[in-house]
Structures are given as C-alpha cells and as structure tokens.
Amino acid sequence: MRDQDVVEGLLRLERRSVAIYEALASSAELRGRAAAAADLFLAHERRHVEALKQALVTMNAAVPAPGSAGEQPAGAPREMIRTAIDHELRCIRSYHSGQVTLKAPTLLAGAAGTMANEAQHLAFLRGLLGEDPVPVAFVTGR
Amino acid sequence: MNQPSWNRRDFLRFAGLALSTAGSVGFAACGGEDRAGVGVRDPRATPERDRAIVNGALTLENTAVAAYATGLPLLRGEVRRHAERFLAQEREHASALAGLVRDMGGEPNRPKPPAEYRAAFPRLPDQAAFLRFASDLENVAISAYAEGIPKLREARLRQITSSIFCDEAQHATVLLGARSDGDPRASVPEPFVTGRVRA
Numbered sequence: 114m115r116d117q118d119v120v121e122g123l124l125r126l127e128r129r130s131v132a133i134y135e136a137l138a139s140s141a142e143l144r145g146r147a148a149a150a151a152d153l154f155l156a157h158e159r160r161h162v163e164a165l166k167q168a169l170v171t172m173n174a175a176v177p178a179p180g181s182a183g184e185q186p187a188g189a190p191r192e193m194i195r196t197a198i199d200h201e202l203r204c205i206r207s208y209h210s211g212q213v214t215l216k217a218p219t220l221l222a223g224a225a226g227t228m229a230n231e232a233q234h235l236a237f238l239r240g241l242l243g244e245d246p247v248p249v250a251f252v253t254g255r
Numbered sequence: 256m257n258q259p260s261w262n263r264r265d266f267l268r269f270a271g272l273a274l275s276t277a278g279s280v281g282f283a284a285c286g287g288e289d290r291a292g293v294g295v296r297d298p299r300a301t302p303e304r305d306r307a308i309v310n311g312a313l314t315l316e317n318t319a320v321a322a323y324a325t326g327l328p329l330l331r332g333e334v335r336r337h338a339e340r341f342l343a344q345e346r347e348h349a350s351a352l353a354g355l356v357r358d359m360g361g362e363p364n365r366p367k368p369p370a371e372y373r374a375a376f377p378r379l380p381d382q383a384a385f386l387r388f389a390s391d392l393e394n395v396a397i398s399a400y401a402e403g404i405p406k407l408r409e410a411r412l413r414q415i416t417s418s419i420f421c422d423e424a425q426h427a428t429v430l431l432g433a434r435s436d437g438d439p440r441a442s443v444p445e446p447f448v449t450g451r452v453r454a
Contacts, residue, residue, distance in 0.1 A: 150439040157446035164447070205421065212404070212413040221405035225417050229397070229448035232421035233428040237442055246429050247337070250344035251351075252421035253414075 114214050117174045123211065123224070124165040126204050128179050130158040133197050136185045143190050147241050154197075154234050161227050168220060194238050201235040204228075205254030262391060300408035306359040308403040309352055309412060312419070314364045315396045316349040321372035322392050326385035334382060334433050338389075341426050348419050355412065383434075390430040396423045397450030424448045 134155035137143055143151055166176045186196035208228035215221050236246040323342035330338050353363035379385050400420035407413045427450075428442045435441035444452040 146437050146439060150443075153439045153443065157443070160446040209414060209417060212417050213410040218405040221413065222401070223447065225404045225413075225420060226401055226447035226449060228417060229401075229421045229424035230443070230446055233424050233443045233448065236425040236428045237432070237439060240429070240432065240437070245340070247340060247344070247422065247425040250347040250422055251415070251418040252425065253418050 116215055116217055116220055117169065117172055119211050119214050120165055120168050120172075120174075120220065121177055123207060123227075124162065124169070124177065125180065126200075126207055127158055127161045127165060129183055130200060130204060131155065131162060132183060133186055133200055134158055136187070137193050137197060140190070140193060143193070147190060147194065150234075150237055150241065154237075157230055157234070161230075164223060164227070168223065191242060194241055198235060198238050198242075199255075201231050201238065202255040204231045205235065205252060207254070209253050262395065300406060302359065302408065304406065305408050305412055306356060306361045308407060309359070309416070310356050310361060310364050312396075312399065312403065312416060313349060313352040313356060315399055316345055316352060316419075317364065317366040318372065319345040319392060319396060320349055321366065321369060322376065322389060324369075325373060325376060326379060326389060329379060329382050329385050331382065334386070337429050337433070341429075344422055344426075348422070351415065351419075355415065386430055386434050390427055390434065393423050393427040393430060394450040394452075397427060397448060399450075401449050420448075 134151055137151035138148070138155050140151075169176050186193040205228055208224045208231065211224045211228075212221065215224060232252045235252075239248075240246040320342065323338055323345060327335065327338055327342065349366075356363040377384075377388055379388060397420065400416055400423065404413055404416050404420060407416065431444070432438070432442040
C-alpha cells in the first residue's frame with residue numbers, strides 16, 4: 114500500500130471526526146466540561162484534517178473531495194459521547210495500523226502524534242462518562 | 256516553595272541517555288531525510304539503533320515505575336486509584352520492552368536501586384507536588400517516544416511503542432486533569448502530541 118492511500122484513508126476518518134464533534138459542539142444538551150471538550154476536540158480534529166491534506170499536497174497528490182459525513186450523532190449527551198468514543202477507537206486502530214503501512218518518517222511521526230491525541234480525547238471522554246479513563250497499558254483502538 | 260519539576264535535561268542527566276532533539280509536528284513539517292514525503296524509509300535505521308531506542312524507552316519506564324511507587328503513599332482517593340493503575344501499566348511496559356531488547360539479542364537496561372531514584376527525584380511533600388512531578392515525567396517519556404517511534408526500522412516495534420506512547424499520553428491527560436479540576440484545555444493541550452507543552 115502506498116503512503117498516499119494510507120493518508121487518504123486517515124483523511125476520511127478525520128473528516129468523520131470533525132462531523133461528530135461539530136454535532137457535539139452544536140448540541141444544546143452538552144454543558145460545562147463536556148461542551149468545552151467538544152469545542153476543543155473539534156479544533157484538534159480540524160488541525161488533523163489540515164495536516165493530512167497538506168501531506169497529500171506535499172506528495173503531489175490530489176486532495177479528495179469530502180464524501181458524505183455519515184450519520185450524525187444524536188440523542189442524550191451520554192449517547193453522543195459514546196458515539197465519539199467509538200469513533201476515536203476506530204481512528205486509533207487506523208493510526209496504529211499506519212505504523213506498519215506508512216514508510217516516510219515524517220508521516221510516521223505525524224501519525225504517532227495524532228494517534229496519541231486521539232487517545233487523550235478517548236481518556237477524557239471516558240472520564241466524562243465516569244469510566245476508567247486508561248483501562249489498558251497498550252492502546253491499540255478497536 | 257521549591258517546585259518539584261523534572262525536565263528532559265534532568266532525566267537525560269540522571270539516566271545517562273542521549274536522545275535526539277529532532278522532531279516534527281503534523282505530517283509535513285521539516286522533512287529531513289524525507290522532505291518530499293514520498294515514502295522513502297530513513298536510511299540510517301538499523302537493528303542496532305532499534306535496540307538502542309527500545310532500551311532507552313525501557314530506562315524511561317523503569318524511572319516511571321520508581322516514580323509512581325515513590326508517590327503512592329502521598330496520594331488519596333481517585334488520584335491514588337489512577338496512580339495504582341498507572342504503576343501497574345508502567346510495569347507492563349517495562350516488561351514488554353525488556354522482552355523486546357532480549358529478542359533483539361541485547362541486554363535490557365536494569366532499574367537503578369530505589370535509593371538512587373529517590374535521591375534524584377525532587378522533594379515530594381504532598382499530592383500536588385507529586386502530580387506536578389509525574390506529569391513532567393510523563394511529558395519527558397512522551398517526548399522521547401514521539402521522537403523515537405519514526406526512527407524505528409521494524410514495523411512491529413513501531414506498533415508496540417506507539418501503543419505505549421498513547422498510554423503515556425493518556426496518563427498525562429489524567430494527571431493534568433487532576434491538577435486543573437478537569438479543564439479540557441489543560442488536560443489535552445496540543446493536537447499533535449509531542450510532550451513539549453508543559454503545564
């Protein structure tokens with residue numbers, strides 16, 4: 114698999130992350146720390162998208178147009194946070210796989226730093242739900 | 256009051272390690288040997304360098320085990336429960352990394368005697384002091400993993416160390432949250448985790 118293919122796959126996931134956190138950030142149901150976290154994590158996910166797009170530009174590859182954002186998270190705050198948790202786990206799994214498939218050191222470095230940020234989002238979101246924020250010693254996603 | 260803080264320089268002096276100061280943020284920053292980002296592996300990567308990076312990480316994990324073991328008596332309530340979990344996880348990391356070093360034909364770096372760690376750590380009079388020290392120490396580890404992972408030649412090692420890197424990043428989030436009453440901006444301070452943002 115080419116680095117370009119991996120980056121395009123990660124970009125699709127990060128665009129979905131933006132859509133999820135946009136829904137959380139615009140929800141009137143979320144308040145306090147949860148609302149502040151949704152705003153912050155949305156800003157992080159937008160930075161990830163921009164970094165991946167820039168990586169494609171650096172490779173002289175076309176940046177794919179955004180596809181469907183997918184189903185928006187809805188329901189009570191706990192359900193919306195649960196949707197974000199599930200997606201963070203998928204992102205972490207993809208970045209973890211990227212440590213095998215990617216070749217360029219700059220991409221490996223970016224993937225590791227982004228994966229760790231998603232892991233931090235995951236820990237914070239679990240904490241909001243009253244769950245153990247760091248239940249495993251080796252974070253590989255799902 | 257003497258603030259109990261440990262930085263990267265303190266750690267390197269204590270551990271006798273020399274880690275690179277290079278690093279990048281995002282995906283396309285400072286290309287170095289791969290400026291075009293076209294999928295060229297680092298030509299300097301060798302099995303010997305892999306072993307040295309993993310053994311350096313083991314030294315960090317041994318230090319983290321000593322730090323959490325030292326701090327536990329100072330801690331109460333939820334913070335103590337988290338620290339007990341983190342201590343167990345640091346032990347798991349150390350065990351895994353030692354196994355990898357042995358698999359690569361090397362001799363794993365051994366922990367120093369407990370008294371040597373205690374003498375090197377800053378004064379830790381209470382829980383707040385320990386939280387500051389532990390978050391600094393986690394950031395030193397995060398920074399080392401962030402720089403070491405892309406230099407590893409073997410994909411399996413990159414996967415294992417990145418899964419540990421993420422665990423340390425989560426520890427930092429919990430520790431920083433405990434210091435900031437759960438403020439998300441303090442708990443998750445950067446979109447690309449480098450360990451260079453200090454609370």
